[in-house]
Amino acid sequence: xxxxxxxxxxxxxxxxxxxxxxxxxxxxxxxxxxxxxxxxxxxxxxxxxxxxxxxxxxxxxxxxxxxxxxxxxxxxxxxxxxxxxxxxxxxxxxxxxxxxxxxxxxxxxxxxxxxxxxxxxxxxxxxxxxxxxxxxxxxxxxxxxxxxxxxxxxxxxxxxxxxxxxxxxxxxxxxxxxxxxxxxxxxxxxxxxxxxxxxxxxxxxxxxxxxxxxxxxxxxxxxxxxxxxxxxxxxxxxxxxxxxxxxxxxxxxxxxxxxxxxxxxxxxxxxxxxxxxxxxxxxxxxxxxxx
Numbered sequence: 001x002x003x004x005x006x007x008x009x010x011x012x013x014x015x016x017x018x019x020x021x022x023x024x025x026x027x028x029x030x031x032x033x034x035x036x037x038x039x040x041x042x043x044x045x046x047x048x049x050x051x052x053x054x055x056x057x058x059x060x061x062x063x064x065x066x067x068x069x070x071x072x073x074x075x076x077x078x079x080x081x082x083x084x085x086x087x088x089x090x091x092x093x094x095x096x097x098x099x100x101x102x103x104x105x106x107x108x109x110x111x112x113x114x115x116x117x118x119x120x121x122x123x124x125x126x127x128x129x130x131x132x133x134x135x136x137x138x139x140x141x142x143x144x145x146x147x148x149x150x151x152x153x154x155x156x157x158x159x160x161x162x163x164x165x166x167x168x169x170x171x172x173x174x175x176x177x178x179x180x181x182x183x184x185x186x187x188x189x190x191x192x193x194x195x196x197x198x199x200x201x202x203x204x205x206x207x208x209x210x211x212x213x214x215x216x217x218x219x220x221x222x223x224x225x226x227x228x229x230x231x232x233x234x235x236x237x238x239x240x241x242x243x244x245x246x247x248x249x250x251x252x253x254x255x256x257x258x259x260x261x262x263x264x265x266x267x268x269x270x271x272x273x274x275x276x277x278x279x280x281x282x283x284x285x286x287x288x289x290x291x
Contacts, residue, residue: 048137049074061153063134072146073122075135075153085282086272089125089252090165090208092186096199097161101190102151108144108168108184109291115172117141120184124148124166126159127208127252133157133164141170147191165208165252174267176225176287182267183288204258205288207270214277215247220255221271224263232269235261239273247274262290 047065055062055078063078065071097104106122118141126133135154139146154164168184185205189196222237242255262268268290273283 050136054079073135073137077133080132086284087210089127091167091183092206094187094202096189098190098192099160101192103191104148104150105189106146108186111289117170117172121169124164126164128163129250179287204256206256208252208254210252214249216275216277218242218274223269225267237261265291
């Protein structure tokens with residue numbers, strides 16, 4: 001109880017013992033009340049939502065913190081936003097979702113390094129054209145799992161496994177140019193899966209993205225970053241065309257990064273470049289951690 005003692009300067013007034021006790025008790029009450037108010041204010045100001053998204057007004061399905069009290073995520077429909085050339089919507093090791101499940105169990109791997117990253121960001125996005133729906137969560141970096149209650153909105157709106165992508169990432173402080181977001185290997189399994197161990201083993205990481213324009217072709221390049229030498233080490237996957245034939249605007253585009261093309265654990269860099277149907281070239285890139 002030392003922290004609740006009255007200040008030493010009060011002693012010079014030589015207050016009677018009972019007044020000293022009352023003074024100390026009053027000081028403790030004021031201090032605890034102030035701390036409680038500060039905690040409530042901080043809690044009330046925290047949000048999992050992305051302030052850049054605009055939600056439909058007066059709509060129960062709108063993008064907002066859920067549940068209202070002690071929210072663990074932000075989820076719902078939002079108003080269409082102007083997007084760039086590519087919008088990454090999925091990076092995961094395994095995704096198994098049953099439409100009638102109550103929850104989706106998410107788990108991820110974090111590098112065992114000092115990256116000065118205190119938050120893991122989770123995001124799920126609907127990949128159906130002209131449907132703008134998202135789930136966001138900010139987890140402490142010490143967490144490696146989260147139970148997403150899909151029965152409240154996702155299942156209720158009859159969303160299926162092929163309708164959405166999911167991401168997990170951190171923002172590490174590393175001396176690597178251009179690395180401000182690092183995707184993490186993610187597994188997402190429905191809570192009603194009879195035996196998750198019996199699911200087919202993944203052969204690589206699955207990636208999905210959406211282009212704002214119609215494309216003629218997409219090319220993929222993959223390199224590992226050597227942290228000691230500070231150089232990129234190219235893999236066999238260099239400017240390889242997907243050869244899907246047709247890439248519609250606002251339609252999700254999928255590809256995989258086979259484990260056999262990945263070497264040792266570390267940071268990997270992926271570059272996407274594409275020919276736009278109406279002419280010109282666009283490109284984007286992302287980083288991910290391979291354990």
